[in-house]
Amino acid sequence: MKLQDVDVAVIGGGPAGIAAAIKARETGAQNVVILERAEKMGGLLYQCIHNGFGLFYFNEDLTGPEYAHRFVEKAMDTGVKGLPETMVTGISPERQITAASKGEGYLTFRPASIVLAMGCREKSRGALGIPGTRPAGIFTAGTAQRFVNVEGFIPGKRIVILGSGDIGMIMARRLTLEGAEVAAVVEILPYIGGLIRNEVQCLHDFDIPLLLEHTITRIHGEQRIEAVTVARVDDGKRPIASTERRIECDTLLLSAGLIPENELSLMAGVKLDTVTGGPTVDETRQTSISGIFAGGNVVHVHDLVDNVSWESELAGESAARFAMGGKGAQGKIQLKAGRNIRYIVPQTISGQNKVTLYMRVNDLEEGVRLKIGNIMSKGLRVVKPSEMLKVELTPEQLEKLKEGTSEITVDCERRERK
């Protein structure tokens, strides 16, 4: 395949990119290429050697590498071309791609359509603004995961973890199994940041201390980290000085948030949603730039890879249709985040087709009713910011929309108790 003939170029060979590429081929696009900066396809799944993947997509409990492998195999079977060690360095609004590749040299080409699937990155110590010295031994949880699961090293033997995101909790268990002691998982919120199953299976089952409503106020140590100071926080998340105490450690892991990686999207002129940090998309996952689509964690950070795959398949299908001259979604109805709703993806829908909405709430609440304008309403026992809500709107429900509707508000209302 010559790059000049590429129909769909997918940026990123993680779960999102591979799913998009397969679907693009299956939809009929001839030449589909994945540009992946790492040594091989599969993205971060290869370092996620724990199980819990594919429970929904495959109805099976798989490890990360197993889940990735199924997609990589299928991509090869469907004739997707993968270019590893190929880093896209630029995308123009006219869809011109430039990339540096170890195997292919310096590339410039213009595909008929593009799927953005760059995923997300972890917040660094600098971005979190943790005060103190700047010693060695501070890693994001994902970097530590790579060292432990791929490279074969244990960063240290007494660990503190800031943030209770899923990777952090999984690394707490992983490092405990490797013989390290996890002195504490420190979470600023009154509840954990990741999935409940990880709190139970990774922290409680291994007696790992979880300090809710606490934060780190100082890092100690000149060359290697020696300790952290932790403190309880008040309602405004401000540390309470009188509660400060020192916890000795030789390693600090950070698992306090993920940021969709959209530097290339910005270069292409794609409009980003200030809440999700990802592109604003319509129900076909087209961004604000015609012919550029996006799927997976680059759009918004998911809890489950299964949803990443589904969402990206949609992006891949739409990119293929675009490349083959098809028309995108017609009509734009804005979805507006109402009471206790942080965001909704997609940001716009056509109102014509069946659509799945992904949402997150701002605050934990019990006994609520989710209302999508006046077309759907659903009672929920509990909602948490860490657990994504997923609601499917059927064509029958969408028929209730009045002619000329331009906006639908989604609310998470308190349910009256009877």
Next chain:
Amino acid sequence: MSELKTEVLIIGGGVLGTAVARELSRYKVDATLIEKEVDFGWGSTKANMCIVCQGADHLEFRKEYHRSRLVWESMPLMEPMCQELEVPFNRVGELALFFNNSGKEKYEKMMARAESRGITTHQLLDRDSLRRLEPNIAREATGALYDPSIAITDPVRLTIALAGNARQNGVNVITGTEVQDIKAGAGGFEVKTSQGNISCEFVVNAAGMAVDKVAALVNADDFIVFPIRGYVAILDKKVSDLVSHEVHARPEAPGESNIITPTVYGNLFIGTPMKLARRGDDATNREMAVVALRNARRLIPDISEKDIINSFAGFLMFRNWELGWHECVVNTSSTVPRFVNVSIGFPGVSAAPATAREVVKLLSREGLELRENPGFNPYRKAITDFTNLTDEEKRKLIASDSRYGHVVCRCETVTEGEIVEAIKQGAATLDGVKFRTRAGMGRCQSGFCSSRVTGILARELGIPEEEITKKGGESRQLLYKSKELIGGRE
């Protein structure tokens, strides 16, 4: 090194020490530079706003000050020096904002003083012309004093280049060597270091934060300096459009100077609250961050905390901090002959070229014989900068060496080829690679590339990965191998 004899010993591999070393290498002098860290420029040079100023922008600068003279004399020297050494240098210009008439009058006074020194580059801008230059500036600013001659550079790269060029020209440059004691005798000095003894005839003490402590070892401390801590936050490149000049205003409270400046790589720096602090305590704290952000927003209201990718604190050694101005120490000790103390405090980088010349003069006055080194080569090649090559250059480079097609640091687009070049030039740590190539300096702060850079360092240096350190000493990144803690074998 167990025993070493040298004519001139330079203590300290910061911007001043290395500038002196390079200046001395113009002559046939047997010179040695020792640095206690494993690399150059990791003290005050590293904790820097990266501005090359001409010294006319502060009321405290007066012709009777030694320091002002050194800064002024350095002005025409810095750009050619950066060109010779292929170090980034960018004349961005400076805007000193004022918010009312009294502010304006103060700047008019400064401008007059600068003009009396023959510095005529300044212009007073009204609000409209200011906004044309910097559309995002605070609406409250009523005008600015504009100096187009102010520039920015990369002080650590400059220091590495100065050290490298000095070495090319014959100076013995040694890292990881800390001075422990100095004895003065009739024939010269006996210097005890962590790596052995050095005997020398002349000493240049450019020990930065430890300048007074090193001088005190031999009772050459005929000066007092105070450690002043400054703080800088680094903003993501994606907000580089917010400001294109170095912008500052007079502080509202002592120590609360506020400044925003572009860097040569497209990040912005905000800073720098300054305070007297315990020496070496370069930990950041919440208060510094809050003050820096608040003051930066006085200049550019759109500056946001969420664009901060990292922050750091570092020290300047000031004399007379309490008086609100300060003087430098660039002279032969009045108590110990042939012992030259060098400490600028601020702005050390800007004053480095002329300071180096002056130190050589002082040494000559003390009896050092200066014969020209006919082989002196002022030029030094920089590491390839892949990002700034043209498409055609990139294509050719990757075709000739595929390692340049392997992007290791994705935030800063640093290739394996550049990292290997840096290691060949002397980088032996993650920070050493970072300061030479920017790998790990971007928005993810090495989350993605640290494992890859560790692997490349281990491969190129021929040592196991677990011996790779962040910054030398006990700063190993990976303390154990898999299964080591549970007594098993892999």
